[in-house]
Amino acid sequence: MSNNVVIKVEGLSKHYLLNKSAKQKSDTLYGNFIDGVKNIKNITKKREKQDFWALKDVSFEIEKGDRVGIIGRNGAGKSTLLKILSRITPPTKGRIEITGNVASLLEVGTGFHGDLSGRENIYLNGSILGMTKAEIDAKFDAIVDFSEVEAFIDTPVKRYSSGMYVKLAFAIAAHMDPDILILDEVLAVGDAAFQKKCIDKINDLSSSSGRTILFVSHSFSSIRSICNKGLYFDSGKLMDVGPIDTVITKYQRFVKETVAQNINVNVKPLSSTGEWDVGTDLSVEVSWERGRFAPGWHCDLAFYTFDGVKILALQSQMFSEFSSYGEYNAAEFIIQNVGFASSDLRMDVGIRKDIDTPYEIVVENCATVSPSQKSLPLYKRQDVIIVPKATCKAIKI
Amino acid sequence: MLINLAKRDFLVRYKQAFAGVMWALIKPMLSILVFGYISSKINNTGNTALNFVNVASAMLLWQLFSNVFNDVSNSIINNANLFSKVYFPKIIIPISTLLVCLTDFLISLTILIALFVIAGQTIHWHIILAPLFIILTMVNGLGMGLYFATINVKYRDVKFIVPVILQFGMYVTPVIFSTRYYLERMPEWLHWLFCLNPMVGAIDGFKYALFGGEAIYNVNYFIVSICVTFLFLFIGSRYFYKFERSFVDYI
Numbered sequence: 001m002s003n004n005v006v007i008k009v010e011g012l013s014k015h016y017l018l019n020k021s022a023k024q025k026s027d028t029l030y031g032n033f034i035d036g037v038k039n040i041k042n043i044t045k046k047r048e049k050q051d052f053w054a055l056k057d058v059s060f061e062i063e064k065g066d067r068v069g070i071i072g073r074n075g076a077g078k079s080t081l082l083k084i085l086s087r088i089t090p091p092t093k094g095r096i097e098i099t100g101n102v103a104s105l106l107e108v109g110t111g112f113h114g115d116l117s118g119r120e121n122i123y124l125n126g127s128i129l130g131m132t133k134a135e136i137d138a139k140f141d142a143i144v145d146f147s148e149v150e151a152f153i154d155t156p157v158k159r160y161s162s163g164m165y166v167k168l169a170f171a172i173a174a175h176m177d178p179d180i181l182i183l184d185e186v187l188a189v190g191d192a193a194f195q196k197k198c199i200d201k202i203n204d205l206s207s208s209s210g211r212t213i214l215f216v217s218h219s220f221s222s223i224r225s226i227c228n229k230g231l232y233f234d235s236g237k238l239m240d241v242g243p244i245d246t247v248i249t250k251y252q253r254f255v256k257e258t259v260a261q262n263i264n265v266n267v268k269p270l271s272s273t274g275e276w277d278v279g280t281d282l283s284v285e286v287s288w289e290r291g292r293f294a295p296g297w298h299c300d301l302a303f304y305t306f307d308g309v310k311i312l313a314l315q316s317q318m319f320s321e322f323s324s325y326g327e328y329n330a331a332e333f334i335i336q337n338v339g340f341a342s343s344d345l346r347m348d349v350g351i352r353k354d355i356d357t358p359y360e361i362v363v364e365n366c367a368t369v370s371p372s373q374k375s376l377p378l379y380k381r382q383d384v385i386i387v388p389k390a391t392c393k394a395i396k397i
Numbered sequence: 398m399l400i401n402l403a404k405r406d407f408l409v410r411y412k413q414a415f416a417g418v419m420w421a422l423i424k425p426m427l428s429i430l431v432f433g434y435i436s437s438k439i440n441n442t443g444n445t446a447l448n449f450v451n452v453a454s455a456m457l458l459w460q461l462f463s464n465v466f467n468d469v470s471n472s473i474i475n476n477a478n479l480f481s482k483v484y485f486p487k488i489i490i491p492i493s494t495l496l497v498c499l500t501d502f503l504i505s506l507t508i509l510i511a512l513f514v515i516a517g518q519t520i521h522w523h524i525i526l527a528p529l530f531i532i533l534t535m536v537n538g539l540g541m542g543l544y545f546a547t548i549n550v551k552y553r554d555v556k557f558i559v560p561v562i563l564q565f566g567m568y569v570t571p572v573i574f575s576t577r578y579y580l581e582r583m584p585e586w587l588h589w590l591f592c593l594n595p596m597v598g599a600i601d602g603f604k605y606a607l608f609g610g611e612a613i614y615n616v617n618y619f620i621v622s623i624c625v626t627f628l629f630l631f632i633g634s635r636y637f638y639k640f641e642r643s644f645v646d647y648i
Contacts (some may be wrong), residue, residue: 016646087484089645110482114406114414124405128483299617 007062012094069227076233100179109169114158219306241337288328328394336389340371402493469542530603540630574589598622
């Protein structure tokens with residue numbers, strides 16, 4: 001174990017017992033009554049339990065100054081890991097060695113009380129996060145300044161807008177002084193300008209004083225801008241450790257393979273550089289088993305930013321070249337980058353019978369596309385609407 | 398952090414209430430009036446004011462106990478959101494609850510002082526012992542509270558059981574009547590059982606500190622009662638520390 005290792009995790013597992021789901025309920029009143037009586041008899045017996053391993057045999061090392069992004073689908077064990085590292089819940093098996101003091105921010109505004117003013121909450125929350133009164137006194141002005149809620153500092157926080165609430169809460173956390181900072185998906189709040197401010201603050205913390213940071217997020221762009229190392233979890237197992245870019249690539253490939261419900265999505269930029277530069281095309285090929293869909297079915301794409309804002313939807317029947325599937329088994333969309341101001345876009349695919357029927361198949365989050373941010377056109381207005389240049393046709397693969 | 402949490406609970410308790418902190422006075426005052434009246438009717442003593450002082454001293458101490466016991470046993474689940482997100486020694490929560498109850502109690506002591514003046518009661522040198530019995534009362538509430546707080550994490554029935562215990566408890570504790578009144582009306586073999594109630598020692602001791610004289614009926618019983626207090630604290634805190642680490646998984 002080299003001297004630089006600040007977190008060492010060996011064979012870590014966390015086990016939970018779940019109550020087994022109730023049996024099929026009877027649909028008559030009498031049946032319900034009988035079930036109820038049976039349950040009363042059973043109540044003294046031990047209920048059947050189900051094993052659940054939130055984390056299975058996880059081992060890794062983190063060195064001082066590392067900024068680690070933790071990614072994985074919901075329920076992969078990311079939050080459980082953070083809870084164990086911050087000593088909130090004990091592990092079932094395994095060993096953890098941590099050098100230095102840890103501050104964890106698993107939720108913004110822990111312990112905030114709506115009836116107390118912003119000022120009182122700063123002191124309360126600060127002390128819960130482990131700061132002394134003198135420390136808070138010294139940083140009070142900086143916190144208020146960072147939070148941008150100076151005018152309302154003596155108003156009870158229950159009268160704050162949710163944005164103000166979160167800003168104040170994050171401002172307090174950002175002024176903690178730990179060796180190791182643990183953050184769980186706390187940047188998903190606040191407006192874009194404030195998010196950027198937070199990311200800058202975190203980068204500042206780690207670069208100026210070599211602080212170690214563990215960061216869970218579903219936003220690849222904020223992970224990329226903060227982290228240098230990645231941990232990728234799936235169903236409680238550590239799938240990959242390494243430089244952040246390779247870990248993210250591996251995760252994206254995995255998501256594409258498993259979630260697709262036998263719908264294959266293939267995304268590739270058609271430019272010579274391999275990037276989706278402004279002015280070049282991106283090919284999105286959605287394919288399926290031949291004969292699965294009758295002629296006349298539609299295949300649609302939707303693109304979201306990581307904040308969940310839908311910025312582009314393409315429907316196959318918008319394009320005149322497109323007739324129907326049937327003997328075809330794929331739809332190919334060609335989309336030109338007319339200048340997307342977002343570096344990561346999440347893509348959903350939906351397939352349905354007709355334009356006004358609900359989708360039969362939706363493959364969410366099946367790919368992440370990254371429009372290049374180089375040579376972006378300058379928009380004079382913020383609310384400019386981007387009209388995509390795109391085509392779609394049915395093809396055989 | 399302890400102080401800040403206690404401050405939060407205290408500030409929040411009377412926020413947006415018109416009478417504010419006055420409620421810390423009004424609540425005990427009403428029960429003293431009711432039970433003081435009942436007691437003076439039944440005891441038929443000549444000096445009603447003195448009777449009121451007696452009931453008030455016992456009643457305030459009992460209310461301190463009942464607040465500590467009740468609030469501590471609910472404190473863990475009420476603050477579940479805190480320690481499922483931040484790590485800190487969990488004992489801070491019950492202790493801060495204790496401090497809030499103590500503040501309320503100190504405020505309500507003004508009632509007792511006022512009654513002392515009205516009744517013209519003189520003060521003994523024993524009064525320096527009074528803080529001891531206030532502490533004893535809190536230890537009592539804390540010990541039992543910790544035990545029930547731990548059970549409460551898994552079985553929320555505690556929320557309903559504790560008020561019932563407190564309601565019945567008041568009638569087997571020398572609050573309205575003196576220990577002497579109870580014991581003289583009980584068969585001999587019940588005396589020991591009566592004195593296993595830890596609040597008997599605390600209240601009798603407090604009365605002794607305030608009025609001197611015969612408040613302590615039998616020193617043996619008194620000592621038993623105090624021993625029970627510390628036994629409860631021992632059991633309560635052992636139990637609490639044993640399960641402390643797994644609270645988060647059950648809450």
